[in-house]
Amino acid sequence: xxxxxxxxxxxxxxxxxPHMGHAYSSIIADFFARFKRMQGFNVFxxxxxxxxxxxxxRAAKEKKKDPLVFCDEISKTFKDxxxxxxxxxxxxxxxxxxxxxxxxxxxxxxxxxxxEIYLSKYSGWYSVSDEAFYTEEELEIINGSKVSKLSGSxxxxxxxxSYFFKLSKWQEPLLKFYSENQDFILPISRKNEVLSxxxxxxxxxxxxxxxxxxxxxxxxxxDHIMYVWLDALTNYLSALxxxxxxxxxxxxxxxxxxxxxxxxxxxxxxxxxxxFLLAADIxxxxxxxxxxxxxxxxxxxxxxxxxxxxxxxxxxxxxxxxLRYYLIKEVxxxxxxxxxxxxxxxxxxxxLANNYGNLCQRVVSFSEKNTNLKxxxxxxxxxxxxxVLSNYSKNYDKIISFVDNQxxxxxxxxxxxxxxxxxxxxxxxxxxxxKSDLLRLNTIIYTSLELIRKxxxxxxxxxxxxxxxxxKIFNLNLNDIKFESIxxxxxxxxxxQINKIGILFKKIVKND
Ligand code: MSP
Numbered sequence: 001x002x003x004x005x006x007x008x009x010x011x012x013x014x015x016x017x018p019h020m021g022h023a024y025s026s027i028i029a030d031f032f033a034r035f036k037r038m039q040g041f042n043v044f045x046x047x048x049x050x051x052x053x054x055x056x057x058r059a060a061k062e063k064k065k066d067p068l069v070f071c072d073e074i075s076k077t078f079k080d081x082x083x084x085x086x087x088x089x090x091x092x093x094x095x096x097x098x099x100x101x102x103x104x105x106x107x108x109x110x111x112x113x114x115x116e117i118y119l120s121k122y123s124g125w126y127s128v129s130d131e132a133f134y135t136e137e138e139l140e141i142i143n144g145s146k147v148s149k150l151s152g153s154x155x156x157x158x159x160x161x162s163y164f165f166k167l168s169k170w171q172e173p174l175l176k177f178y179s180e181n182q183d184f185i186l187p188i189s190r191k192n193e194v195l196s197x198x199x200x201x202x203x204x205x206x207x208x209x210x211x212x213x214x215x216x217x218x219x220x221x222x223d224h225i226m227y228v229w230l231d232a233l234t235n236y237l238s239a240l241x242x243x244x245x246x247x248x249x250x251x252x253x254x255x256x257x258x259x260x261x262x263x264x265x266x267x268x269x270x271x272x273x274x275x276f277l278l279a280a281d282i283x284x285x286x287x288x289x290x291x292x293x294x295x296x297x298x299x300x301x302x303x304x305x306x307x308x309x310x311x312x313x314x315x316x317x318x319x320x321x322x323l324r325y326y327l328i329k330e331v332x333x334x335x336x337x338x339x340x341x342x343x344x345x346x347x348x349x350x351x352l353a354n355n356y357g358n359l360c361q362r363v364v365s366f367s368e369k370n371t372n373l374k375x376x377x378x379x380x381x382x383x384x385x386x387x388v389l390s391n392y393s394k395n396y397d398k399i400i401s402f403v404d405n406q407x408x409x410x411x412x413x414x415x416x417x418x419x420x421x422x423x424x425x426x427x428x429x430x431x432x433x434x435k436s437d438l439l440r441l442n443t444i445i446y447t448s449l450e451l452i453r454k455x456x457x458x459x460x461x462x463x464x465x466x467x468x469x470x471x472k473i474f475n476l477n478l479n480d481i482k483f484e485s486i487x488x489x490x491x492x493x494x495x496x497q498i499n500k501i502g503i504l505f506k507k508i509v510k511n512d
Contacts, residue, residue: 006253014074034461048093053228057214103238122162129153256285292336321463333408376442
C-alpha cells in the first residue's frame with residue numbers, strides 16, 4: 001500500500017533575507033508534513049532556494065558580489081530559518097547544486113527531443129522582479145512607469161533570440177487535465193482564475209534568455225540560459241533524484257501530493273508546470289494550493305516596497321509557537337491576512353495562555369493538591385465523560401478530511417472548540433466538590449488529562465515544541481504523538497505518576 005506523502009514549499013529567491021511571507025508558506029507546509037507523519041505516512045517535505053536568473057544576478061551585482069558567493073550567503077539565512085521555525089523539512093534544495101542542474105537539463109533535453117521547443121525571437125515585456133513575461137493587456141501605467149497589474153512590479157522591453165515552449169499546443173490537454181482532476185487547484189476561487197486564463201488562449205512561452213549569464217545553459221546551445229521558472233520548477237523532481245526514474249525516492253514520492261505556494265505564483269505552478277510535465281510525459285503533481293498573502297498594512301510584503309516584517313523579531317519577543325499558532329489560526333487559510341502586535345497579543349492571551357495553558361495548569365495543579373500527581377488504577381467513565389471523550393473518535397475521519405482538503409480553518413476551529421469543551425467539562429464537573437468520592441474525583445482527573453492529551457496531539461502540527469512539553473506530563477514523547485491514539489480513551493497509563501510542567505505561555509500584560 002502506498003503510504004507516502006510528498007509536500008513542497010516554493011523555493012525562495014535568495015535576493016534578500018527571508019521575511020514573514022516566506023515563513024508563512026513554510027509553516028503551512030510544516031503543518032501538513034507533521035500531521036501526515038503523525039497519521040503514519042512516510043512524508044518527504046522539501047524546501048529550498050531558487051538561485052538563478054536575472055533577479056539574483058542583479059542583486060549580487062548591486063552588492064558587488066559574485067552571484068554564487070552572494071547566493072551562498074543568503075541561501076544560508078533561509079536554511080537557518082528552517083531551524084528557527086522548527087520546520088520538519090527532510091531536504092533543502094538549492095538550484096545551484098549539481099543534482100538540480102542535471103535534472104533541469106534532462107527536462108530540457110526531453111522537451112527538445114519531443115519537438116516541444118523551437119528557436120525564434122522574443123519581443124515583449126519582462127519583469128525581472130517576478131521573472132515573468134507579460135502581455136500589453138496585463139500591464140498598466142502607474143506614475144509614468146509600466147507595471148504589471150498582477151504584481152505591481154515594473155517591466156522592461158526585451159528583444160532577443162529565444163527558445164519557445166509550445167504552450168499553445170497544451171491549452172486543450174490542460175483544460176482536460178483540470179476537468180479530470182477537479183481538486184488540482186485549490187482554493188476554488190483560484191482555480192477559476194486559472195481556468196479563465198487558460199481559456200482565454202495560451203501563447204507559446206519564451207524559455208531561454210541570451211542577455212545574461214547567471215543560470216543553467218541550454219544543453220544544445222550554450223549562448224542561451226534556461227528560463228529561470230523552467231529551471232526552478234524542476235527542483236521538485238531534482239530532490240527525488242530525477243532523472244533516475246528507477247530511484248526509490250522518485251518512485252515513492254512522484255507525483256507530489258501537494259505544492260504549497262503563494263497566490264502570486266499560481267500561473268507558474270498550475271499552468272506552466274503541468275504543461276511542461278505533460279509534454280515531457282511525466283505525471284503532473286496531484287495538487288497545488290495557492291494561499292493568500294501576509295499583508296503589512298494593506299499591502300503585500302516585499303523588499304521593493306520596504307514594508308518587511310521580520311519573523312525573527314516577532315519570535316524573539318513572543319516565541320516561535322505563538323507565531324506559528326497566530327499564522328495558522330488568525331490568517332484565514334486561502335485568504336490574505338494581517339499581522340499586528342495587538343492581534344498577536346490578543347491571540348496569545350485568549351487562546352494560548354487562557355484557553356490551553358490554563359487548562360493544563362489547572363488540571364495538573366488540582367491533581368497535585370488532591371492526588372499527589374498519582375493516576376489511579378480505578379477509573380469508571382460515566383455518560384458525561386464518555387460524551388466529551390468521544391468528540392475525538394466521532395470526528396476522527398472528519399479531521400483527516402479537513403487536512404486532506406487543506407481546510408486548515410475547520411481544523412483549527414475544531415481544536416479551539418475542544419479547548420472550550422475541556423475547560424467547561426472541568427468546571428462543570430466541579431471535582432473540588434468530589435473529595436469524598438475518590439472514584440469520581442480520579443475519573444474526572446483522568447478524563448481531563450485524556451482531553452488534554454488528545455487536543456495536544458491535534459495541536460502538535462501547529463505548536464510542536466509546546467505539545468512535546470505537554471506530553472511530558474504523561475511521560476509521553478514524540479513517538480507517542482500518533483493521530484490514531486486520539487481514538488483511545490484510556491491511553492494514559494493507569495497507576496502512574498504525572499509530572500508538573502512550567503508555564504506554557506505567559507499572559508501579556510497590556511499597558512493601555
Ligand atoms: N522563487 C519563486 C518560487 C519558485 S517555486 C518553483 C518565488 N520566490 S519568492 O521568494 O519570491 O516567494 C516565494 C513564496 O513566498 C511565494 O509563494 C510567495 O507567495 C511567498 N510570499 C512572498 N511574500 C509573501 C507574503 N507577503 N505573504 C505570503 N506569502 C508571500 O516566487
